[in-house]
Amino acid sequence: MKTENLDEDMLFNLRREEVLSEFHDPFIITGYRKPFLSFKNCVKSSVMFSCNESFNILSHFVSFVFFIFLFVLCFKSELDIKDVETWPLASNMLGNIGFTLMSTIAHTFNSLSVETRHKCFYLDYAAISIYAFCSGQATFFYASAFFSDNIFLNNSYLFHIVGALISITSTLLNCFSRMKWQSKKYIIRTLTYICAYIWNFLPYGYRLLTCTNRLDCDKSGLKLAILNSTLFLMAGILNVTKIPERFYPGKFDCCGQSHNLMHIFLSVGSYLQLQFIRIEMSRGFQSKKDYFYSLLATIFVINVNLLVAILFPTKYKSGNVVQPKKSK
Numbered sequence: 001m002k003t004e005n006l007d008e009d010m011l012f013n014l015r016r017e018e019v020l021s022e023f024h025d026p027f028i029i030t031g032y033r034k035p036f037l038s039f040k041n042c043v044k045s046s047v048m049f050s051c052n053e054s055f056n057i058l059s060h061f062v063s064f065v066f067f068i069f070l071f072v073l074c075f076k077s078e079l080d081i082k083d084v085e086t087w088p089l090a091s092n093m094l095g096n097i098g099f100t101l102m103s104t105i106a107h108t109f110n111s112l113s114v115e116t117r118h119k120c121f122y123l124d125y126a127a128i129s130i131y132a133f134c135s136g137q138a139t140f141f142y143a144s145a146f147f148s149d150n151i152f153l154n155n156s157y158l159f160h161i162v163g164a165l166i167s168i169t170s171t172l173l174n175c176f177s178r179m180k181w182q183s184k185k186y187i188i189r190t191l192t193y194i195c196a197y198i199w200n201f202l203p204y205g206y207r208l209l210t211c212t213n214r215l216d217c218d219k220s221g222l223k224l225a226i227l228n229s230t231l232f233l234m235a236g237i238l239n240v241t242k243i244p245e246r247f248y249p250g251k252f253d254c255c256g257q258s259h260n261l262m263h264i265f266l267s268v269g270s271y272l273q274l275q276f277i278r279i280e281m282s283r284g285f286q287s288k289k290d291y292f293y294s295l296l297a298t299i300f301v302i303n304v305n306l307l308v309a310i311l312f313p314t315k316y317k318s319g320n321v322v323q324p325k326k327s328k
Contacts, residue, residue, distance in 0.1 A: 010034065011041055013050040022114045026242050028052055028257065029250035037111040046108055052253045055260045056107040063267040064100035070274070071097060084291040088141040091298045092277060095134030096270050102127035103263070115314040118178055122309035125174035125189070132193060133167040133301045135273055136200030137294050143280040144203035145216045153203045156290050160297040164304075166196050171305045175312040190236040197232060201225070204280075215283060224276040231269030235262045 014032040016024060023035055031052030033045050046057040071093045075081045081090055106120035140159050148154045170192035177185035204225065211217040237243075238258040245257045252260075285291075 008048060009050065011037065012045050012048040020114065022117065023111065025052070025259070027245040027249045028253050031253045033111040035111060036113055039109070039112065042109050042111055045111070049254060052257070053107050053110075055255050056263055057104055059260065059263040059267065060100045060103040060107070063263075063270075064097060064104055066267075066271075067093065067096040067100060070271075084295075085285045087291055088137045088294045089277060089281065091134040091294060092138035092274065095131035096274065099124075099127040099131040099270075100267065118314040119309070121178065122171075122175050122312050122314075123306070126171045126305040126309035128193065129167040129170045129174075129196070129305050130302050131270070132170070132196035132200065133163050134298060135270070135277075136163045136196070137298065138277045139200050139280075140203050141286070141291065141294065142277055142283070143207070143221065144286075145207035145211065146283070146286060147213055147216055148207070148210070150206060150210075153206050156293055159203070160293070163196075163199060164297065164301050166192075166199055167301050168304050168308065170196060171308045172312075175308065179313075179315065186240050186242075190239050194236060197229075201229070218283060220282075221276045221279040224272050224279065228269050228272040228276060231265045231272065235265040235269065238262045238265070 011034050013030060014034060016029050016032065019032045020035050023032060031050055033042075033051055033053065037045070045051045046054055046061075048054055071090075074093065075086075075090065079086045079089070081087075102124050106124040110117040110120045137160070140156065144154065152158055173192050174189050177188045181188060207216050208219065208222070238261050242258050245252045
């Protein structure tokens with residue numbers, strides 16, 4: 001039994017100085033997996049709670065399963081997915097499923113190799129950018145003003161062109177941040193998604209600030225919008241500040257570190273955002289908006305973001321360190 005525990009520690013509980021710098025996380029001292037881990041052991045590490053990635057893997061895996069359940073429940077018993085007016089909601093929900101799935105995969109397999117680590121997180125950034133675009137669609141189609149003279153915020157084509165540019169640019173900048181701007185990488189990643197979030201909520205905020213009729217002045221979803229925004233803001237602050245591990249290195253390596261908390265805030269926040277959308281849908285649908293276009297825009301953004309992540313280079317420098325063989 002002691003030998004087995006020792007073997008597990010050698011695979012899933014290494015100290016910071018025992019792994020290549022490419023695998024380091026800020027202020028995390030212990031719980032590192034052995035670099036160049038096998039596929040099987042990467043999967044096994046998800047339930048090794050001495051590993052500093054286990055919580056990250058399981059938290060978003062549980063969220064992934066939950067969002068699938070919500071999707072099936074919604075379109076099996078409540079709404080008809082063949083109805084084009086429900087497609088922005090479906091897009092939003094698939095975005096939730098996609099980013100939690102990709103996060104789970106990235107945190108599970110980023111120890112296969114340095115190149116794979118970069119590629120995993122490139123795809124993770126792409127999935128978040130796709131989610132941001134999809135959630136923006138739902139806000140635009142269901143939460144924007146019924147009666148507005150603002151052509152820019154009421155035109156689905158213009159809104160989605162800007163949203164697509166923000167989404168693709170976010171993925172590009174975040175991928176670049178793994179190769180350059182190392183001292184500012186967490187600020188860059190956080191700011192790109194803040195920009196996307198602000199753009200997504202402009203139609204809703206503008207509607208409430210300029211409304212002149214009962215339908216547009218309806219504030220039923222405002223409380224959820226504020227809660228969702230607060231959780232996303234807290235997640236962003238944690239991503240930049242690395243609290244609490246910044247002040248207590250080694251104390252929160254496997255549970256309670258900023259990335260663990262960020263996963264929780266993002267999952268709960270994205271769930272609240274879905275509930276906000278369902279409330280806004282109760283106001284009715286706007287026939288003048290092109291719902292079919294939302295599907296085409298989503299397909300385009302998904303493909304371009306994934307293409308950026310797949311094609312982006314994974315160059316790295318590992319000094320003169322000899323790369324260990326894969327664990328069996």
